Amino acid sequence: MNTAENQSLVSVIIPVYNCERYLAEAIESVIIQNYRPIEIIVIDDGSTDGSADVAKKFGQAARYCFLQHSGISAARNRGIDLAHGTFIAFLDADDIWVQNKLALQMAVFGKKSDLDMVFGLLKHFRSPELPETLKANINCPDELMPGYSPSALVAKRDVFSRAGLFETNWQVGEFIDWFLRAHEIGISVIMLPELVTLRRLYKTGDKSTQNAYFSNYIKILKASLDRKRRA
Amino acid sequence: MDKSLCFKIANQKIAHESFEDELILVNFDTGAYYSTGKAGSYIWSLINRNVPVAFMIKKICARYEANCDEVEKSLDVFLTELQKEGLIVSETANRGSDVEGAGEEAKTERTTEKFGFEAPILQKYTDIQELLLVDPIHGVNELGWPYKKSDTVPDSQNT
Numbered sequence: 001m002n003t004a005e006n007q008s009l010v011s012v013i014i015p016v017y018n019c020e021r022y023l024a025e026a027i028e029s030v031i032i033q034n035y036r037p038i039e040i041i042v043i044d045d046g047s048t049d050g051s052a053d054v055a056k057k058f059g060q061a062a063r064y065c066f067l068q069h070s071g072i073s074a075a076r077n078r079g080i081d082l083a084h085g086t087f088i089a090f091l092d093a094d095d096i097w098v099q100n101k102l103a104l105q106m107a108v109f110g111k112k113s114d115l116d117m118v119f120g121l122l123k124h125f126r127s128p129e130l131p132e133t134l135k136a137n138i139n140c141p142d143e144l145m146p147g148y149s150p151s152a153l154v155a156k157r158d159v160f161s162r163a164g165l166f167e168t169n170w171q172v173g174e175f176i177d178w179f180l181r182a183h184e185i186g187i188s189v190i191m192l193p194e195l196v197t198l199r200r201l202y203k204t205g206d207k208s209t210q211n212a213y214f215s216n217y218i219k220i221l222k223a224s225l226d227r228k229r230r231a
Numbered sequence: 232m233d234k235s236l237c238f239k240i241a242n243q244k245i246a247h248e249s250f251e252d253e254l255i256l257v258n259f260d261t262g263a264y265y266s267t268g269k270a271g272s273y274i275w276s277l278i279n280r281n282v283p284v285a286f287m288i289k290k291i292c293a294r295y296e297a298n299c300d301e302v303e304k305s306l307d308v309f310l311t312e313l314q315k316e317g318l319i320v321s322e323t324a325n326r327g328s329d330v331e332g333a334g335e336e337a338k339t340e341r342t343t344e345k346f347g348f349e350a351p352i353l354q355k356y357t358d359i360q361e362l363l364l365v366d367p368i369h370g371v372n373e374l375g376w377p378y379k380k381s382d383t384v385p386d387s388q389n390t
Contacts, residue, residue: 122365148362176362183358191361214246217363218255221264222248225255225356 007037008086008109010102010154013079014062015043015072016093020050022127022200023093027055027062030091035102041082043067043075051093073166073174076150080165086157090150094127094200097151101196105154108190116187117155120196122147127202138201150175152197159187173216180224184231232307234285238278238319245318247275256318262360265316267309270295271351274309278319284310297348305350312353 012030016023023042030040040062042055046069055064067078080088087106091097105118121144126135147153163182166174183189240247244259254272256265267275273294277287287306292299313319 145365146361148359148365176359179362180359210243214257214259215248218246218248218257221257221356222250222253222255225266 007035008106009084010035010038010087010089010106011079011083011085011157012038012040012089012091013043013076013083014040014091014093015045015075015079016047016051016055017045017069017072017075018047018049018051019093020047020054021129023051023054024057025096026091026093027058029097029099031058031061032099033097033102034100035106038102039063039084041065041079043079043082045069045072045075071168071171073168073170077165077168080157080160083157087154088157088160089154091197092149092151092199094202095151096198096200098195098198102154104192104194104196108192109154109156112190114188115156115190116159117153117182117189118192119147119149119152119189120192120194121145122149122152122197122199123195124199124201127200130202134202138203140201144195146191147197147199148175148179148191149197149199151199163187170220171216172213173220176217177220177223180220181227184224184227232284232310234288235283236321236323237281237283238310238313238321239281240279241317241320249276257363258317259363261317262357262363263316264356264363265318266354266356267351268349269346270349271309271353274306274351278313281322291348294346295348296345301350302348309351309353316353316355 014023014026014030027040027042030038040058042062042064044052044055044064044066046067052064052066055062063082065078065082067075076090079090087109089102089105101120105120108118109115123144124140126138126140130138159182163178163185166178168174170177242260246257246259248255249272252269254267254275256267256275258264270291274287274291277290282290284306288299288303291297291302291306295302310319314321
């Protein structure tokens with residue numbers, strides 16, 4: 001959908017599950033983007049805290065949709081389904097965008113018409129309200145990292161027709177699974193060398209979390225290797 | 232290679248899982264992942280049990296239809312490759328080494344039908360290296376993104 005200003009509409013999908021503490025800051029970071037036009041779609045994946053109230057306070061600035069608890073993949077897919085934009089972006093409810101994120105990324109699409117997806121750099125930060133003792137236990141890389149993360153992505157909408165939607169069977173690693181499928185069919189990607197997203201750290205992982213995470217990722221990699229071998 | 236050596240997985244960031252047809256390894260410190268076939272998977276299981284190299288050779292020769300000199304050479308190459316990739320480190324055999332169990336199993340395996348041996352190859356993939364390095368689980372509890380309300384684990388870390 002192009003507007004009179006000849007800029008493409010970007011749909012920003014924010015899935016949320018029990019993230020009342022950080023959701024407002026995430027939404028605000030989208031509202032203050034210096035790119036227009038945008039639409040914000042908050043998909044509430046069955047939150048039981050005040051996330052719904054936080055989202056609804058933004059009124060028409062952020063469209064709110066409630067989903068029976070189904071997982072983050074289902075929430076992102078629902079957002080894609082509701083989106084009107086020719087470009088899709090995502091933001092996790094606990095992350096934040098820099099103000100010129102969309103402007104930077106959409107400018108790249110303007111220069112390269114055959115490009116499918118743009119990422120940007122990501123910086124981690126410890127959530128400031130945390131007690132110092134917890135902050136000390138959180139490993140927070142200082143350096144900017146390539147943001148291969150939904151929160152740092154803008155994609156043409158048709159990428160999801162070609163690569164498919166997010167698989168809903170993975171507990172973690174659903175984005176890597178999707179990216180691998182997109183990669184396998186030759187979706188073109190650029191990593192912008194500029195900071196676009198701030199990733200909030202506020203929990204530590206433990207051994208059981210790590211083991212489940214590792215096993216899940218290995219299964220995703222195995223599935224990708226098997227697809228490539230069959231192709 | 233010093234045959235009295237045994238090996239162990241280098242650190243907790245090395246993940247591994249065996250499937251019917253292959254072993255997949257992931258080094259979450261580097262973002263590289265690897266695949267190796269059945270022989271490599273078997274060798275990895277021996278590494279995981281701290282079996283010394285000398286016993287590894289015996290066990291492989293008992294399990295597979297192979298010339299033991301060739302087994303020793305290919306094992307040396309494979310172990311060197313695993314070390315080079317930072318997946319295993321060497322250590323001297325210790326009390327935790329499953330030497331006796333490995334010896335007993337080797338005897339049993341000699342009486343069963345042997346498998347065909349293919350020298351283990353470590354296939355390395357770096358196509359999504361940076362993606363794997365961006366740790367996505369900063370906000371994930373034991374169950375991942377919580378799936379059911381009843382499964383949600385109370386979070387005692389946030390105040």
